[in-house]
Amino acid sequence: MKRSLLPWRFSLHHLDSHPDLSCPSFPARSAPGDMYRLLDGSQSGIAEWIVPLAFHGHVGRVTWLRQAFAGGALARGEASVLVGEAGGLMRAAVRGDEMGEPGGCQFDAARYFLDDGALVREGELGGARPLEIEVLEPGVDPAPEIEGPFVLDVCLDYFCCLSPFLPPTVPPALIPNLELPHSPASFSPAARAASLAVFDAHLGELFGRAGGPPAAVTVARSAEDGFCTPEAGDELQGAVVEIVGRRVRERWGRELEITLDEGVKVGATRELTPG
Secondary structure (H helix, E strand, O other): OOOHHHHOOOEEEEEEEOOOOOOOOOOOOOOHHHHHHHHEEEEEEEEOOOHHHHHOOOOEEEEEEOOHOOOOOOOOEEEEEEEEEEOOOOEEEEHHHOOOOOOOOHHHHHHHHOOOOOOOOOHOOEEEEEEEEEEEOOOOEOOOOOOOEEEEEEEOOOOOOOOOOOOOOOOHHHHOOOOOOEEEEOOOHHHHHHHHHHHHHHHHHHOOOOOOOEEEEEEEHHHHHHHOOOOHHHHHHHHHHHHHHHHHHHOOOOOOOOOOOOEEEOOOOOOOOOO
16 A cells, blocks of 8 residues: 555455454564554564564554354454554553453454464553454445545455465364364355355445545455465456545546556556545
8 A cells, every 4th residue: 555545544344254463573663664564574474564563653543344144353343453563563552451251352353363372461551552453244234334545455365265384184173273264165156156145235235325435445465475376366356446546436436546466557547536
């Protein structure tokens, strides 16, 4: 995401099979320009990209939109955590060290950071900033109300996802504490079409509750990491861009400006900014 596209502070709507809230090894004293290098060398890779945004005060609320098969990490609901520094690393704490009830989103968030080795007590956290986490399942939960600028982030493994770490001959149920989603059935044409239809409807509802268009829309193919195949990625990328563009035109009468990672622009040239 380019800094010039984004306001200083925004909410994040993260459509993905993974929450991407990991932070086992990200240094707290890092410059913004070092983020890509640090992610490449970090323990969890791209799964650590959201916490730095919260740590530096850019994101105060994350809405994770996931399918049912990705529910192993965080239950549907809301959680409130603090993000700050401990031992020179970015770390998380729960307010008042309250873990919440087992099976709830607050409990799962505390467990998520604990399993990551990133959970500390509130009193050990320096420069703490609040981070609100909301977990929704499109097609089951209504779209949330949006206050202020927001960014829509779409990872294509939301629509179809395999775990690249799971041996193909081993059923997921036989591996204890497996939190990485693994859904071979999601790769069927019918399943992908159904997921796209739910996404389309959810986006229409979400945009209807927003005062202006998203400050930016990012799409991650997730093909090189093995969670989504290149063939499915090609199909889904085109479908997602079409849906988002159509919904923006219907709601605000604007066109998307699309920029590839390599900096090659395709499609319309009108920049998408909050109206």
